[in-house]
Amino acid sequence: MPNILTSDHADDFRAELLTLPAGVASVSFFACPSLYSRRTPQLIRRSDPEVVQVAICLRQTIGVSQRRQEAVIQAGELFVYDTSQPYQAWMSGNGDIARMGVVHIPRNALPLPAAGMQRILARPLSGSRGIGAVLTSFLASLASQGATLNASDLARLGGVTVDLVTTYLAHHIDALQTVPGESRQRALLMTIYTFIEAHLHDPDLAPNTIAAAHHISLRQLHRLFQQEDTTVAALIRSRRLDHCRRDLENPTLQHLPIYAIGARWGFADAAGFSRSFRDTYAVTLGEYRRAAYTSRA
Template identity: 50%
Template sequence: MIETVLRSEDLPVADRFAWWREMTSQTLTPTEITSDHSDDFRACFRLLDLGAAQVSVLSYPSLRSRRTPALVRRSDPELYHLALTLRGRQSISRCRRDASVGVGDLLLYDSSHPSDASAFPDDGSAVEGIVVNVPRTAIPLPAAKVDRLLGSPLPGDSGMGALLSQFLIRLAPESDAYRPQDAIRLGGLTVDLITAFLAHHTDTEDSAPPESRQQALLAGIHSFIECNLTDPQLSPAIVAASHHISVRYLHKLFQGQSFTVSAWIRQRRLEGCRRDLADLQLSDKPIGFLAARWGYVHASEFTRAFRRAYGVPPSTYRHEALHGGQLTDRRLRASRRSDDLMPG
């Protein structure tokens, strides 16, 4: 995965606003940007290049961004932009339609039409959001129907919107754990989730390719597993029943994932335990308590699973993480290389 992290604080104060305008024009879409904070523009930009999609995580002060008719005529990369607001408020005006979005809302717009957008923080600090760039040609739905959604707020707290939002929110913070080959799969999954989300809101589910619907189902299953890792009873049978599919079909969905359902549940639990063991704020909690937080009822079972995954007992890992670090880092890198070999 190609990840770029840029911060205005790394630049001289006088250069920060010009840098932001240039950088967003190159990575998103060329626009005219103005801001009351241009004298000392404090912003952060994180870009994940997933091949089929680009995901940008942004933090910035209040500003206005205009995609003028002249800019559209000069250059149109023919992109859809799907924005998720994490903090603050945003408004957009396009084709004589005005819309406002707040925290948790999704907004679809594109590079092919003029627009006038403004963003304001609620508490005077910063606006935060995620923007996904996807080529218009990558969305296999009737363009005329998708375009009807442009500039209209879409719910991100229920149904397909919640699934898509949760996926995007989790995508960036965990990028350090991804391997280069993960980028292609994650890019395809991002496009599939957006396709399923737009198909739902345009009543064109039947137009979406079967693989997109399958990937959306798989993403929902992953989200369900994440939300229920603390349940000791979590199993392939529980996962299948919760999604109204057979266990056999569930295993079929995971055939292309390089791990089984049980292996994925175990891996995610162990990763949660590993993070807790290395957390200084949890250093006073017994190891058995941390294991129970992630669905392990028996301490001996957890110890065996942890040693198998990371090469050392949990107590040794915790000591290294809190007092050393280098040995722990080497063990962690080695465990990541062997993740695909974990049996179900």
């Protein structure tokens, strides 16, 4: 897609670019010290892929201007711009490196009203709460792990990407009723997974508290997990044990008693923690920790 690009570092311009094809969408991550981008009516007439772009500022600041709207985007915030309309954008590292991620989705793949989309162009959108936090976490994970994913992984993640972006944008333009039920369900499931991961340390984390936090019934929660090859309780236990296993291997945490490691990941009962670990890994907590230290010696 043609744009006019300039930079304050044109004499020694260095940048990083990672592009990930993900089904009907694609995701790209870009880093540089500074960049100014301009898309003019002439360039749009020459080539227009008719794509909606949802961008996240990962580091430093980004500026964007479209349809007489202008905003400065801080790290952790998102914004939307449209390739079919002129825009200007800039990245500034403020003496460092600026980083951003962009989800590119064909406009016809987003079942959202055009008028609503126009209202949110070039405006800062929160990425710190609810579905925004889930989308931000998802994109940050892609930024760090995307280069290790194979084509089949990326194809599967493409549907997740579109579902999350669609639900996120629908939330901001009050158009959730236009999002297909399956997309809303998958986005809700991703939100629940993120919530569970963020609250593993809480010993009160349980199916009933998760359902209440997401304003759904306990029955609805269990129904969501019917196709996940696990239960909510089993997922919580598995994720807690995985974190505990890593902590037992961590030499910087060797001063912590074993029961304290369990407690920091939500195992309030030391005996229950010991039994769950042994049942899962076929070894006691003490044996696992000693073996981890021996292998590093």
